[in-house]
Amino acid sequence: MRKQWGIATISTMLIAALVLGGCGSGSGTKNNAASNGEGVAEVSKDGFPIVQEPVKLKMFTRIAPVNGPFKDMPVFQDYEKMSNVQVEFIEAPTDGFQEKKNLLFASNELPDVMYRSGISPLEAVRYGSGGQLIPLENMIEEYAPNFNKLMEQYPEIRASITTPEGHIYTLPGIVTLGSARTDKIWINQAWLKKLNLKEPQTLDDLYEVLVAFRDQDPNGNGKQDELPLTARKGLPIVVLMSGAFGLDQQFGYNINIVGDKVEIWMGNERNKELLMFLNKLYTEKLLDPELFSHTEAQFLAKQGTGNTGVFFDQTNNNFLPIAGQYTGLAPFEGPHGDRLQSQGAPVPRDQGAFAITSVNKYPEVSMRWIDYFYSDEGSTLLRFGREGEHYELVDGIPTYKPEYSTAETQPKITPYAGGGAPHLISDYVASYINPPQVQEAQKKMDPFMPKIRYAAPMFDEATAQKVNTLRNDIDKYYEEQSTKFIAGALSFDKWGEFQATLKKMNIEELQQIYQEAYDKMEK
Template identity: 70%
Template sequence: MKRNWGTVLLSTLVVSSMALSACSSDTPSKEKEGTTKVDDVKTVSSAGFPIVKEPIKLKMFTRIAPTNGPFKDMPVFKDFEKMSNVQVEFIEAPTDGFPEKKNLLFASNELPDAMYRSGLTQLEAIKYGAGGQLIPLEKLIDSYAPNLKKLMETYPEIRSAITTPEGHIYAIPGIVTVNSARTDKRWMNQAWLKKLNLKEPETTDELYEVLKAFREKDPNGNGKQDELPMTARNDKLSVVTQMAGSFGLDLQFGYNINLDNDKVNIWMGSDRNKELLMYLNKLYSEKLLDQELFTQKEAQYLAKQGSGNTGFFFDQTNNPMLDTKVANQYMGIAPVKGPHGDRMQSNAAPVPRDFGAFAITPVNKYPEATMRWIDYFYSDEGSTLLRFGRKGENYELREGIPYYTDAFLATGNQSKITPYAGGGAPHLISEKVASYINPLQVQEAQKKLDPFMPKVKFAPPMFDEQTAQKINMLRNDIDKYYEEQSTKFIVGALNFDKWGEFQATLKKMKIDELQQLYQATYDNLKKQN
């Protein structure tokens, strides 16, 4: 299996500090072999089911995607409650506005027992962990998470990506060991290409001409100019992320960073980024790029994928298209070559793909049982239950691999039965459970991207607490300003003759200091290797 060796380098960053971490005084006392005493009533089994003999109740704050049904109705949670004796009440917050609700939760200190599918960032994990609102998990993992522990041993980049320099783990990720689940594909309407006798675009100029033809030449044949040439998610400038590689812009350390001859370059104010934003502005101004790009909800974006009336978009899978039977209209294409010859799929993720997917708070009376509960989903068996539901009713095995049954696929309810739909769930995505997200069409789309995937990919680093606080303060202002101004540049609300002022403001916000902090982190990695 292909490893992400760039992130492997991060594992050495925390080895020495982990060796110094002391045993916690809160470690539960052993009652007997195979169980651990939690209080006078509850005991946690170290293996097998149920996890506890007497039922316990937990509250978990979670994100619910537009395609999901209520978590309480999902087979995975119904069946696992019976298996484990752990009753979970989910506090659901929708994808739109979720970060704000999550921040309010911590600000008010009205904490649940655990954060599920919580999308905590590295900076949030350190901030809330150091502040005592998340508990360290490393000893719980060692004693109560054999599946996760085994994955961390197999892929050292997992431990390095989630462990602070002090040796603490405050949140655990969704783990992806199948390549095609670590990057968005570039889906183009091949039916429209064929109808208009166009070839697959190879350059940014050719992409512009294709999108223009989609807009002007009625490829859907209804006599109306109602085609949507190109769209993307309304999520932290995702369209910039998707197109960055065509302008030589990489995304190292989970940020807007190029590594040039061992020098960290935060490129937000660079000439290359100006060229990228000008290109997107050209597409937007000519209505080749979705006019609802910065206002649409996730459900609207998914609906546009499934409509068959979209020319070009980005998504990891072909699932939204399958639900509406238009999948055969689309094919994956390679990244297009930019004006300087750059052609890179820069937004690929590491094996620990979904950082901060699960965390435990100090109000939790049963952290040992909670860790055992979540660890089940880092096994192929647990991941199969989470992703596919009930054998026979929802899926069948073919040569040991789960596939949805034809009868269940016909209901169109796949996304209703699993918290996987919408992404970010804390679990394992391996080849054994990837049949639905990695069918032949997706595999073929990934082959188009493979030659352009980055050779080295550094995961977002876990800084020491002092550095994390500095970076958090700097990025809070810089990231907000960059997103606001970039949006204005793209939609034409801000003229590019203001680019010098934009660069000067980034300087005033101490972007150079932020760059130095990332440079020091990279230098430390090099010293360790």
Template identity: 75%
Template sequence: MRKRWGRNVIMTMIASSLMLAGCSSGGTTNESAPEVSKNDVHTTGFPIVDQPVNLKMFTRIAPVNGPFKEMPVFQDYEKLSHVKVEFIEAPTDGFQEKKNLLFASNELPDALFRSGLSPLEAIRYGSGGQLIPLEELIDEYAPNLKKLMEEYPEIRAGITTPEGHIYTIPGIVTLSAARTDKKWINQMWLDKLNLEVPETTEELYNVLLAFRDGDPNGNGKQDELPMTARVGLAVVSAMSGSFGLDSQLGYNINIENDKVSIWMGSDQNKEMLMYLNKLYKEKLLDQEIFSHTEAQYLAKQGSGNTGFFFDQTNNNFLSIKDQYTGIAPLEGPQGDRLQSQALPIARDFGAFAITSVNPYPEVTMRWIDYFYSDEGSTLLRFGREGEHYEIKDGIPYYTEDFLKDISNQAKITPYAGGGAPHLISEQVASFINPPQVQEAQQKLDPFMPKVRYAAPMFDEETAQEVNILRNDIDKYYEEQSTKFIVGALGFDKWEQFQSTLKKMRIEELEKLYQDAYDKMQK
């Protein structure tokens, strides 16, 4: 199977041979690269090396970004570190194909930045010798990252292969508010209709009825949108905690007493889908929830005509932010009240990796480690003090002049567009974590899991098996759940649904996750 994969991609490479022409001069092929020994690399302070060195890094560039070479973070960090980075930029559209081509051709850069490497890719390219193990480099040259891994052991567990190697570094988010979707409700409508904030799923149902029928926007028309969510099964993720359903190990998994349980065929899931079907049938849940675009969803947030929705921050409804308030997870019919929609601290897997052609792995590790400090993350996210941000009570804030054009922010930082290898802490999150968002997060905090386990690192053979099983199971679950919610499939078919999941070997998939979890505990 691996040989076939290689042939297919190599054929693509031949057809697209000029796409990555600049990569081949990186690493060991650069004869003019200065000699830098381990003794030449400063383990603390700046510059990292006295004699400047050059590195080439492959990266994803989001549509909102400007060129990386024009970002103040990389201009200023080059002067500070004596490390000049040439970025080989690949647009988000087609990024995966270009990344595949990179490895298939073996025309490697020195490192991959904001690379979105999957666990399977990390295993494949690491065991194949194209990515180097990083665990010893982290111990010696990455004090910031090492400290975070010691403080949050689940980070190491989530990025270490079964053989004990670390081939990629994630984006790390210690700020809870940057790992959750808040539950936003229209407080102005509640006040107008003399309603209390709902505490249970049944109370939410009654509130949504009032939003639908009570004309809270006062225009005499029944045009209010009681509840919406992102397209697809995002509403399942948002509501699952009220039915005792968690999202551990990057999947639809509960862990109780060290036992892994995939809950897709469970009675709790049936109860949740029946609840969502009730909301949809009575037009309390957005009728476009399985068809609208991301842009349309964001527009609904900002319209002021929506009663209840989910999002990480308030950026999309800033002009009417006083209309909304964040609420706690709703208590479900069995007394469950969990904030299940929370990402792990190692949020962005595979954000950074070093290749085997890199002549300066120690330099490169020290270079990336800076962004796992509050100081380095501030530079990456905010740019230059005075020009782009100012410090208030020890916290960086974008200046008012800079924010007059919100598109400016995305052009100066690679964090806009997601997936950048760096630390998101309370210190550097003023833009995405203003007081209203902090208050909304405080409502969720008592119901957050103590540990959120990231997706496990499987060996390549097991990862292939997991992928094969999940491709069929996930597609079937999404199709059938959608039909259950919209009423195209009756719940008298539930036993048939459960039986089909078993035929698709969901119990074998569960065992693979159980084995991976057990290894994490050793």
């Protein structure tokens, strides 16, 4: 229930605001009175509206090619009525977005809020320490109960967004739904049945199944035209298969954490074994020969042909017409007994999705405004629009009506389509990406998921610059050489030279930086 403010109380608050107006607070926020030139209103800490008198905010945002104007989306139309907060979106297309964002900060022509703006950790530290973004940590405790609760439940969220100085300048998207954080292993169960094969459990099993798919004409057309195994272009296949060799993906990088020790594994012998296995598949035409050349569209099309044996993707949207032909697999056990679901995003995703700038007169209002979308109720509005018009409850779960379940209609009603929107993705709001078939596939993976998957740590600006410099060289070299190893263009006799070059590129220094970041997190 909102408190009723008397004249004396309002006068006292105005005097306090005048006295404190020139003093910065620990959170970088101002007082909790919001004004629109027509009076003063309390910023409600719960319930709606957020303010009694309308408040206007300007938000800079990325608009994806598939989206319609944000002002026409039901979520923002309805939320304005609920909150009494009027948002003017300054939309910038995905192409050229980074340049426009850079120009805003360089010219100091800032909006009130950066929304769906993909502010990198380096940008957050740079613009935060420079005073263009304000710290949010105190406001989160007071005005963002939904987000605060998520940080308590998943400590890795706080670790991923807190700078070495203890400040939080941006909020991420939050994904508590496990199946929205992993690519599933989909296998053609119709082919397994026809060839009287069991679901592969180990890498050896997988190899035998792929050979059968290649040689035994499971599609029955008398031609050897089946595609045994494919994946997205380039090295995602390394990430997807690394868990079978005990290689994890912590901090969004090729990192294992064992006994509180951080190891970048790109040059170790387990990675050599992984690349040798992939080279074997590639050489024997069991792995897609177009792996390093096909486009994303071509990869997705291969899912829908029914002529692919095994592939990896988060959900079944791209092969729905033939979904019954496929089933999910558990991760494969490797030669040393390892069986880890190494691929997967951390709970905090879409880093830098929301930030409040120093020109914002209503930071508390802005924090209350965004916090709603970290609840199931707010996330439902953002993703699905209006109940009855855009979605219905099916077994208690929001589900798009047929006319809004297409790739053409969804992006016109939700900023979720196109990625990067700050909100909560839970099992309650994920019917589109988490149908029963996907849920069953995830259940097979769950026993092999790491307890915690750390997001990339926040570094101070000097350290972040150092990490970027080191990784630019190391990552480029690793990608080039790994591609050559898999494709057979580089002999594994050169592995020693490969290791030596990584060492010269100071991979051990990079490892130490991550070690120090991990040590700070665990204090």
